Amino acid sequence: MTKAPIIQAQKLTKVYSSGKIEVTALKDVDLAVGKGTFIGVAGSSGSGKSTLMNLLGGLDSPTSGSIEFEGELISRKDKNELARYRRHDVGMIFQSFNLIPFFSAVENVSLPLLFAGVSKKERREQASVFLDRVGLSSRKEHRPSELSGGEQQRVAIARALVNSPKIILADEPTGNLDSQTSSEIVGLLATINREQGLTVIMVSHEEALLKEHCDEIIRLFDGEVKVKEQLK
């Protein structure tokens, strides 16, 4: 790996405690993601993939260990700084799309700009541009319920991109899609990675898709990194 890491984690540990029971979701995970790379994360369910994504995305804080984003310690940031980090540096994509059902496609895409303080007119313009880019020019005013799964995920990708983030975190983006659509969605992410040099970290079960597009695959077992496969 020759590229400088955009995000790296050291001895990342997350312990969830509910009552007396403690569950170690992640244990001493070390990670370094080079700028502009496409990283795949694989592992059976409960292996800590989602926890890793939440920590990297600043939605959650680690129990111990550190995360550095462009040389800044994410794991030390307070709530407001984390919100700022999510707002400007990260774009997240989820398995269940997580679109707001009352909002149209363009409104959903413009949501991150709302919190960034962009004016309404400009929000719509930018959202429109990104919807064009993911191939939804004709579906801008549709609500999520009027869109297919693949289309919804495209809206979510447009939303992840609209803030011009430096890293895309996709947590099983194909989990709710058929194989045809899945390869289209991952293909879209790969195109974005390739054309804009945007760093993508994607969790997936689909070995074929991971192997086809990723530069590196990290395999998690019971919260620990067991294998790192360098593909390209």
Next chain:
Amino acid sequence: MKLIDYVDLSFSNLWKRKLRTFLTIFGVIIGIGALVAMVSFGKGMQKNVSDQFENLELFNYITVFSESFNPLGFGGRSPRGQRQRGRSRDSQEEVKGSEPKPLDDEVIAALRSIKGVESVFPDIRFPAEVRANEEQVFSLIQVLPAEFAQSTLMSLRAGKAYVSDEEDSLIISDSLLRRIGLKDLDTAIGQKVRISTLILDFSNFNPMNLASMIQGENLPIAKEDYEFTIVGITGRMGFGSPTPLRSDVFIPRGTSERMKKLPFTNMWDFFRRTEQNLGYSVVNIKVESPAFVNAVKTKVQEMGYRTFALIDQFEEIRTGFLFMDMILAAVGMIAIVVASLGIMNTMVMSILERYSEIGIMKAVGAGDGDIKKIFFFESSVIGFFGGVFGLALGWVVSGLINRIINYFLAKQGVPFIDYFNFPWWLCLGAVLFAVVVSLVSGIYPAVRAARVDPVVALRHD
């Protein structure tokens, strides 16, 4: 986030749940409406009374009581009438001990010479029958000098006050006018009215027959008729305010002195009058301005008379109004508390429904502060509309009540009075208060919404 975005977002969020939003706002409308109606009623009462006081210059009056007159005891407030002059002068005895001089014309002259006193007139009233056409009503006639009949004290609904103290003219209240069968105010002016006074008729008076007299039989009483012309019609006071005018018929002083009449208004007076205490029971003093009240009062008390000045009571009246305001506001507050619980309920429900939405917002970069503000804006929008429409409701309802009350009181001759008052601060305050109450109700929901853990909210299963 920009301010306009918060407003935009809260409107669209509330619009999504129209029925619930409407019901919640309706709760606030009722609460604010009740509060506004209550407070405006309190303020209306206060305004009516203090306006009346000021218009009638009531703070300029001092009431002087003769030492023997007990305004709160037996016989009530009603003072006795004028003594029969000739007799009282002749049989007047020297005042014994510390008893002050009776309140006679000499005392009145002395009172008039006190610095700051504008005028003095005795409070003279006597019972009589008032008759026009066939209708006949028993009433108290008050003797009122022409200068007072023409003063601001007397508010006329029609006609003019009599100008001389010698004319056979009277001013009558519209309610009494109605009772004697004259409904139309304008045509009543110039009509003749017969007043029958009661006089003592000693031709068949038997002093041994006291027992039957007490029961009201065999009274040595006869009637004497006098004819008057109606020159003015006064409205009756809406409240029992302590104005020096306490009657339905007013006649000039000179005319009154030429009439034969009984100088008492009840049986108790009748028996007491022979013992002592000649002169007037009550004398009204008008001072030039309220500033003179205390000095004049002290002088009058030094002369040995008891006094009453309304200005002394004003602080007490104010305290009374404050107390009334508080009770009225407390009733209104109950409705507000219920409405605020409604807001809280709606907003908490909204969090539960929008749990994942909050998670999404946080994931795309909303801070805790953004989420809090979104919820605060929603509750304040509820409060604002509740406040505005509540104010409107309170205004409409109190207007209706006002009309209904006045409709019934008008039948009794009470002039139209606004029982509700909407000062600008009440209107503005109602809306502001509604918003503040909603914001307070929104604190808990907003804090709770901001605390939503995005990891939990976005967990897909």
